[in-house]
Amino acid sequence: MTVYETTSHEQIRMWCQANGYWPGCMEGKPDRIRIGGSPFGEPEMLDLLDWPEWFAQFDKRRLKFVYDPNNAWCDLQSRDTRPD
Numbered sequence: 001m002t003v004y005e006t007t008s009h010e011q012i013r014m015w016c017q018a019n020g021y022w023p024g025c026m027e028g029k030p031d032r033i034r035i036g037g038s039p040f041g042e043p044e045m046l047d048l049l050d051w052p053e054w055f056a057q058f059d060k061r062r063l064k065f066v067y068d069p070n071n072a073w074c075d076l077q078s079r080d081t082r083p084d
Contacts, residue, residue, distance in 0.1 A: 001068050001070075001071065001073070002068060002069075002070065003066055003067065003068050003073075004066070004067055004068075004069065005064050005065070005066050005077075006064065006065050006067075007058075007063075007064050007065070007079065009051075009055050009058075011065075012055075012058075012065045013051055015065075015067060015069070015074070016035060016074075019037075019072045019074075020037050021035045021036060021037040021038055021074070022035070022036040022037055022048060023035070023036070023048070023049045023050065023051050023053075023054035024036035024046035024047060024048055024049055024054075025046060025047050025049050025054075025057070026045075026046065026047075027045040027046065027047055028047065030047070030049065030053065030057065031057055031060075031061075033049065033054055033057045033058060033061075033063075033076070034046055034076070035074055035076070036048065038073075038074060058076075061078075062078060062079045062080055063076045063077065063078060063079060064076070064077055064078070064079045
Protein backbone atom coordinates (compact mmCIF):
# COMPACT_ATOMS: atom_id res chain seq x y z
CA MET A 1 0.00 0.00 0.00
CA THR A 2 1.36 3.41 -0.99
CA VAL A 3 0.21 6.18 1.32
CA TYR A 4 0.51 9.93 1.07
CA GLU A 5 0.20 12.66 3.69
CA THR A 6 -1.14 16.16 3.22
CA THR A 7 -2.40 19.16 5.13
CA SER A 8 -3.66 20.91 1.97
CA HIS A 9 -7.30 21.78 2.46
CA GLU A 10 -8.00 21.77 -1.27
CA GLN A 11 -6.33 18.41 -1.84
CA ILE A 12 -8.20 16.82 1.08
CA ARG A 13 -11.56 18.22 -0.02
CA MET A 14 -11.08 17.15 -3.64
CA TRP A 15 -9.92 13.64 -2.69
CA CYS A 16 -12.84 13.14 -0.30
CA GLN A 17 -15.41 14.38 -2.80
CA ALA A 18 -13.96 12.19 -5.56
CA ASN A 19 -14.29 9.14 -3.29
CA GLY A 20 -17.75 9.91 -1.88
CA TYR A 21 -16.56 10.96 1.58
CA TRP A 22 -17.77 14.00 3.51
CA PRO A 23 -16.73 16.13 6.50
CA GLY A 24 -18.27 15.07 9.77
CA CYS A 25 -17.83 14.89 13.51
CA MET A 26 -18.87 12.60 16.32
CA GLU A 27 -22.51 13.16 17.14
CA GLY A 28 -22.85 16.38 19.15
CA LYS A 29 -19.07 16.93 19.35
CA PRO A 30 -17.97 19.31 16.56
CA ASP A 31 -14.36 19.26 17.76
CA ARG A 32 -14.09 15.46 17.21
CA ILE A 33 -13.86 15.45 13.42
CA ARG A 34 -14.08 12.38 11.21
CA ILE A 35 -14.40 11.55 7.53
CA GLY A 36 -17.92 10.34 6.84
CA GLY A 37 -18.70 7.66 4.30
CA SER A 38 -15.45 5.76 4.77
CA PRO A 39 -15.84 1.98 5.02
CA PHE A 40 -12.56 1.99 6.97
CA GLY A 41 -13.83 4.26 9.76
CA GLU A 42 -15.37 3.36 13.06
CA PRO A 43 -19.09 2.52 12.90
CA GLU A 44 -20.43 5.57 14.71
CA MET A 45 -23.12 8.14 14.15
CA LEU A 46 -21.69 11.29 12.59
CA ASP A 47 -23.04 14.80 12.22
CA LEU A 48 -22.41 16.54 8.91
CA LEU A 49 -20.07 19.56 9.02
CA ASP A 50 -19.30 22.09 6.32
CA TRP A 51 -15.73 22.09 5.04
CA PRO A 52 -14.66 25.43 6.61
CA GLU A 53 -15.82 24.26 10.07
CA TRP A 54 -14.13 20.86 9.57
CA PHE A 55 -10.85 22.45 8.46
CA ALA A 56 -10.88 24.84 11.42
CA GLN A 57 -10.81 21.83 13.75
CA PHE A 58 -8.32 20.01 11.49
CA ASP A 59 -5.84 22.90 11.84
CA LYS A 60 -6.60 23.56 15.52
CA ARG A 61 -5.87 19.93 16.39
CA ARG A 62 -2.76 19.90 14.13
CA LEU A 63 -3.88 16.91 12.10
CA LYS A 64 -2.69 15.55 8.78
CA PHE A 65 -4.65 13.56 6.23
CA VAL A 66 -3.09 10.21 5.33
CA TYR A 67 -4.51 8.39 2.32
CA ASP A 68 -3.98 5.66 -0.27
CA PRO A 69 -5.24 6.87 -3.64
CA ASN A 70 -5.44 3.32 -5.03
CA ASN A 71 -7.67 1.85 -2.31
CA ALA A 72 -9.75 4.89 -1.22
CA TRP A 73 -8.37 4.44 2.31
CA CYS A 74 -7.80 7.45 4.56
CA ASP A 75 -7.02 8.36 8.14
CA LEU A 76 -6.51 11.46 10.29
CA GLN A 77 -3.27 11.52 12.27
CA SER A 78 -1.35 13.97 14.42
CA ARG A 79 1.19 16.23 12.70
CA ASP A 80 3.25 16.14 15.86
CA THR A 81 5.84 13.41 15.86
CA ARG A 82 7.61 12.72 19.09
CA PRO A 83 10.63 10.43 19.36
CA ASP A 84 10.19 7.34 21.52
